[in-house]
Amino acid sequence: MSLRISGNRQIKTLPGLATRPTPSRVREALFNIWQGTIADCRWLDICTGSGSMGAEALCRQAASVTGIEQSAKACAIIRENWEQVADSSQTFQILRGNATAKLAALAGQQFDRIYFDPPYASDLYEPVLNTIASQEMLAPNGEMAVEHSPERSTQPISGLEICRHKIYGNTALTFYTRSC
16 A cells, blocks of 8 residues: 655555554645754654655655554555655664654654654553653754544643644644643
8 A cells, every 4th residue: 555745745655444544635735834943953763664654745845754653564664655755865763662662762852853653542642742741852942743533631741831723624733832
């Protein structure tokens, strides 16, 4: 299977429902909100799935993209997709494993843009957000978008502030910045 990203480029996805690519209208809305802030940024994609968000960031000239994904099959497809769209000035890496464990391995690094899209019924939301906040992984002027079901309530996290909330049909995005 495949889907289209920026510039009408096609990337591969896993067949079936093992990964749920972010709907194209949500991807477009997010990149419109973050327009002008992607070039040269450090991008972190947690629960990377097909890698479509990281691929979009690379197409829009992110300096570096780091992905965290549990599935070995998905990691192989993500790597292939990112190799296809990255240019020689960009770097990327895909870390395979549990999101909270892999975040701990990234301690000390900061990211300008973070996209977090776990399975909607997952129990990863709170531990991942707490790790990002406690490790100060979001750069001082950075922003994080968390994809979730519109029915899921979003809670403030110590060290992070909710700055906006958008709903697109069956998908919601909650945006966080660092607390002052």
